[in-house]
Amino acid sequence: MGFAVSDELLGTFAPILVYWVYSGIYILLGLSLDNYRLHSRKDEDDKNLVSKRTVVKGVLLQQAVQAVVATLLFTVTGNDVEASLDEQHSFIVLARQFFTAMVILDTWQYFMHRYMHHNKFLYRHIHSQHHRLVVPYAFGALYNHPIEGLLLDTIGGALSFLLSGMSPRASIFFFSFATIKTVDDHCGLWLPGNLFHVFFRNNSAYHDIHHQLYGTKYNFSQPFFVMWDKILGTYMPYSIEKRIDGGFEARPTKENKDD
Numbered sequence: 679m680g681f682a683v684s685d686e687l688l689g690t691f692a693p694i695l696v697y698w699v700y701s702g703i704y705i706l707l708g709l710s711l712d713n714y715r716l717h718s719r720k721d722e723d724d725k726n727l728v729s730k731r732t733v734v735k736g737v738l739l740q741q742a743v744q745a746v747v748a749t750l751l752f753t754v755t756g757n758d759v760e761a762s763l764d765e766q767h768s769f770i771v772l773a774r775q776f777f778t779a780m781v782i783l784d785t786w787q788y789f790m791h792r793y794m795h796h797n798k799f800l801y802r803h804i805h806s807q808h809h810r811l812v813v814p815y816a817f818g819a820l821y822n823h824p825i826e827g828l829l830l831d832t833i834g835g836a837l838s839f840l841l842s843g844m845s846p847r848a849s850i851f852f853f854s855f856a857t858i859k860t861v862d863d864h865c866g867l868w869l870p871g872n873l874f875h876v877f878f879r880n881n882s883a884y885h886d887i888h889h890q891l892y893g894t895k896y897n898f899s900q901p902f903f904v905m906w907d908k909i910l911g912t913y914m915p916y917s918i919e920k921r922i923d924g925g926f927e928a929r930p931t932k933e934n935k936d937d
Contacts, residue, residue, distance in 0.1 A: 740827035
């Protein structure tokens with residue numbers, strides 16, 4: 679008899695595995711593709727205010743909390759999920775659930791993220807931890823203060839799961855996709871043919887702007903769309919320019935940079 683892994687177990691741990699595998703791919707790419715980096719390797723070492731060892735520990739702590747919350751969530755919603763399994767097989771229903779979950783996650787994260795920047799106490803004591811990474815890199819995507827990890831990512835994910843009505847099986851794919859997208863946004867590379875750059879305006883350059891000093895009050899949206907930044911006037915337009923020393927740089931337009 680084979681060992682069967684439940685959808686709930688996969689829904690809990692697949693995104694964690696995806697996070698480290700996808701981050702590992704970008705680590706390898708970053709070692710050999712200096713001409714596609716948004717910052718030099720020297721800047722990554724010199725400008726960041728936290729060691730990579732500390733970042734790994736912080737991410738593992740957040741993922742442990744997420745795993746506990748996911749386990750509790752699947753346990754509480756188990757009966758409702760079983761009753762609606764037949765409906766989940768419809769492609770149209772799945773597409774609707776995915777889009778709904780994307781909008782819910784984006785909405786929650788935009789307003790929570792923005793508030794953490796504008797509230798001086800929350801920024802100083804909580805959100806500033808993530809901004810110790812002035813030069814983002816892939817496996818630093820989930821490096822946050824534990825309270826921020828719970829409020830922004832874990833609760834946001836729980837709401838998108840509950841309100842979209844998706845099953846644990848569907849959540850495996852949704853949260854793995856959201857994880858890949860978040861890692862991609864922090865990868866620090868501007869690669870040709872990257873499909874995330876083709877289909878999403880919210881990408882590695884867009885989020886890199888936010889990590890710079892002049893962009894901390896702009897580009898709050900994550901991880902999918904830019905609609906709330908556009909609607910509420912916090913969108914900072916930028917262009918991709920080649921650096922003299924190689925690689926690329928996301929440069930904001932003058933009118934925003936001078937604000």
